[in-house]
Amino acid sequence: MQRLKGFREFFPEPLPPGEEWSCDLRQHIFDCWRTTARRYGFREYDGPPVEPLDLYKAKSGDEIVSQLFNFQDKGKDEVSLRPEMTPTVARMIAAAERAYRKPIKWFSMPQLFRYEAPQKGRLREHFQLNCDLYGEEDPAADAEVVALLIDVLRSLGLTEEDFVVRLSSRKAWQAFYETQGGKPEHAYDFFQAVDKMERDDAETIAKRLAPTGVTPESVKSFIEAGIPTVELQGILDNLSARGLGSFVKVDYGVIRGLAYYTGVVFEAFDRKGEFRAIAGGGRYDNLVGLLSGGKVKMPALGFGMGDVVLALLLRKRGKVPSFASTVDVVVLIEDETLRPESLGLVQRLRESGRAVDYSLTPMKSDKQFKRALELGASHWARLERGAEGAQVRVKNLKTRAEQVGPVDSVLTFL
Ligand code: HAM
Numbered sequence: 001m002q003r004l005k006g007f008r009e010f011f012p013e014p015l016p017p018g019e020e021w022s023c024d025l026r027q028h029i030f031d032c033w034r035t036t037a038r039r040y041g042f043r044e045y046d047g048p049p050v051e052p053l054d055l056y057k058a059k060s061g062d063e064i065v066s067q068l069f070n071f072q073d074k075g076k077d078e079v080s081l082r083p084e085m086t087p088t089v090a091r092m093i094a095a096a097e098r099a100y101r102k103p104i105k106w107f108s109m110p111q112l113f114r115y116e117a118p119q120k121g122r123l124r125e126h127f128q129l130n131c132d133l134y135g136e137e138d139p140a141a142d143a144e145v146v147a148l149l150i151d152v153l154r155s156l157g158l159t160e161e162d163f164v165v166r167l168s169s170r171k172a173w174q175a176f177y178e179t180q181g182g183k184p185e186h187a188y189d190f191f192q193a194v195d196k197m198e199r200d201d202a203e204t205i206a207k208r209l210a211p212t213g214v215t216p217e218s219v220k221s222f223i224e225a226g227i228p229t230v231e232l233q234g235i236l237d238n239l240s241a242r243g244l245g246s247f248v249k250v251d252y253g254v255i256r257g258l259a260y261y262t263g264v265v266f267e268a269f270d271r272k273g274e275f276r277a278i279a280g281g282g283r284y285d286n287l288v289g290l291l292s293g294g295k296v297k298m299p300a301l302g303f304g305m306g307d308v309v310l311a312l313l314l315r316k317r318g319k320v321p322s323f324a325s326t327v328d329v330v331v332l333i334e335d336e337t338l339r340p341e342s343l344g345l346v347q348r349l350r351e352s353g354r355a356v357d358y359s360l361t362p363m364k365s366d367k368q369f370k371r372a373l374e375l376g377a378s379h380w381a382r383l384e385r386g387a388e389g390a391q392v393r394v395k396n397l398k399t400r401a402e403q404v405g406p407v408d409s410v411l412t413f414l
Contacts, residue, residue, distance in 0.1 A: 006116070006124025013323045024323035025314070026127070029307050030109060032155040033129040037107040040148045042131055045106045047088035053078040055087045059290060061259030063192075067114040069124075081113035085130040086260070086284065087291065090300065093134050094292035102135030121276040121309040129279075132302030134288070139231050142264045142283065142301055143238035149268060149279055149303050150239075150247045156310070157319040163278060166251035167236070167266045170282070172229045173255055176222050177214065186212040194219060194255045223252045231264065260284040266303070270313050278313065279305035325376030329414065331358040332372070332382040334365040341390055342383050345410065349381070352411055372397070379414055383407065 003009055010023035034044070053070050060083070070080035082088060085108055093104060108130045116122050131148055133141050146165055153163055170191070177190055193208035197219070200208070205216050228236060228250045239245050248266075256265040265282030269275070281303025288298040314320050329349055333342045342358065349356045357375060359368050372380045381394045384404075393404045394413035403413040 004124070006118035008123065008125070012326075021311070022320075022323070025311055025320055026307060028321060028323075029156065029310060029314075030127075033107075033109055033152060033305070036148065036152045036155045037129070037131055039151070040105065040131075040144070042105045042107040042148070045089065045092065045108050046110065047082075047085065047092060047108070049082055049111070050079050051082055051088060053080045055091070055291075056080060056083060059087050059260060059287065060084060061188075061192075061257060063257050064114070067116050069113040069115050082110065083112055083114045084258075084304065085110050085112070085128065086132070086258075086287065086302070086304075089130065089132055089302075090284075090287045091291045093298060093300070094288045094296045097134065097288075097296060097298060103141060104134040105131075106134075107131045121312060123308055127307040129305040130302060132300060134298050134300045137285070137299040139234045139264070140238060141299075142231075143235045145281070145301055145303060146235065146248065146266060147239060147242055147244055149266075149281070149305065150244050152305065153268065153278070156314060158313070158317065160246045161271060162313070162317055162319075163247070163268055163270050165248045165266050165268045166254045167232055167248050167264065168250070168252050168254040168256075169229055169232055169264050170255065170261050171231070171263050172252065177212075180214045180218055182212050182214050188259065190214060191255050192257065195257045198253060226250050226252055235264065254280075256280060256282055260287045260290075262286055264301070268305070270309075274316070275309045275313055278309050279303050325378070326355065327357045327375045327377050328354040328379065329356045330368070330372035330375060330377045330380045331356060332365060332368045332380050333359060333362075334368070334382060335385065336362055338383045338385070338390065341407075345381065345383060345392065345407065349410070349414075354414070381410060381413075 008021045068080045190212040261282040262285045263283035267277045268279040283301040285299045395402045
């Protein structure tokens with residue numbers, strides 16, 4: 001039986017022939033995501049993987065709703081696998097914000113599901129780092145979130161030569177739309193048209209823009225001029241003060257497809273333009289109000305970064321570390337009469353926090369040794385019978401140095 005289209009299986013390295021998704025690489029990405037988010041004072045949260053269908057209808061926008069993995073459950077409720085985390089976290093914040101000091105800074109690393117046509121960088125499931133900041137209107141918060149995005153990518157070894165954050169503003173687009181005499185009832189269609197401009201041909205662009213009353217030429221010249229608003233300039237200055245200025249540029253070609261964004265928006269791309277977006281986010285100051293029926297008003301912003309494009313990019317740029325070493329010590333059992341004591345040694349080493357492996361059944365000693373090398377162990381340890389009972393011999397496989405002594409001294413040899 002085959003796995004479903006657009007879903008992945010993650011294998012331990014080395015990968016079997018024909019497979020491309022590494023569980024070791026996934027763990028490396030998760031570690032960098034978590035460590036960097038914590039460095040910025042973000043706290044981890046999680047939510048349900050299945051949600052009421054209504055949570056996404058009208059809040060996320062048509063594109064995501066058309067991609068939902070939704071169904072009727074056995075209790076006849078209309079539900080959906082989560083396609084994104086933002087509505088869930090906004091609902092959690094609306095319900096629990098009083099228990100937390102502002103600004104609230106939270107992160108999560110959910111697996112998300114979208115029924116998309118699978119293509120390079122887009123699958124039907126992915127893991128997504130979500131970092132969101134609630135309760136602060138000042139653009140200092142936008143700069144902080146963008147700085148976090150940049151530092152997450154830097155923690156994975158990517159540099160300003162590898163990626164750029166394209167910064168834009170829905171407010172700037174809204175103002176442009178109004179000065180062009182755009183019809184208010186078509187504002188959402190206009191944002192959608194701009195969002196797809198980079199992928200569409202001239203004819204489709206013209207068709208999409210026609211009902212809005214704005215011409216493709218005026219849109220293009222607005223993007224080309226790229227004059228930062230006061231708000232965007234403040235964010236650029238803030239990032240420059242941290243030495244991160246070279247990682248960002250104002251680019252009105254970005255507008256974001258999701259319906260709930262209200263202000264600054266941004267997307268991270270690889271510099272060579274080979275891949276789809278690595279991450280995207282922005283301000284969504286009205287979503288908490290919408291989800292709480294107007295009870296709670298709370299400015300909000302954040303971003304999502306998927307693992308799919310990221311893994312492809314890391315491989316392409318040679319930034320994937322070696323995952324050769326999976327165990328620290330292999331205990332060799334060459335004398336089967338010493339197996340019970342050897343099991344005691346294995347246990348003791350594991351309790352000391354080391355990753356330890358050994359042969360479960362009798363095996364020729366050269367095979368055991370070969371296995372230790374394959375596993376990338378830094379040491380092997382072996383019990384031997386000495387004149388005064390059992391002793392331990394430890395070999396450092398890097399320096400080739402050997403030490404022998406009483407079994408109790410094993411930890412000092414490692
Ligand atoms: P999004 O732009 O839909 O935003 O997704 C963010 C990132 O998730 C994308 O840039 C991409 O890396 C990854 N991604 C999205 N869909 C797929 C897919 N089908 N396959 C692989 N990767 C994918 C959001 O989801 C917003 N909720 C992010 C956000 C958080 N905004 C504010 N806070």
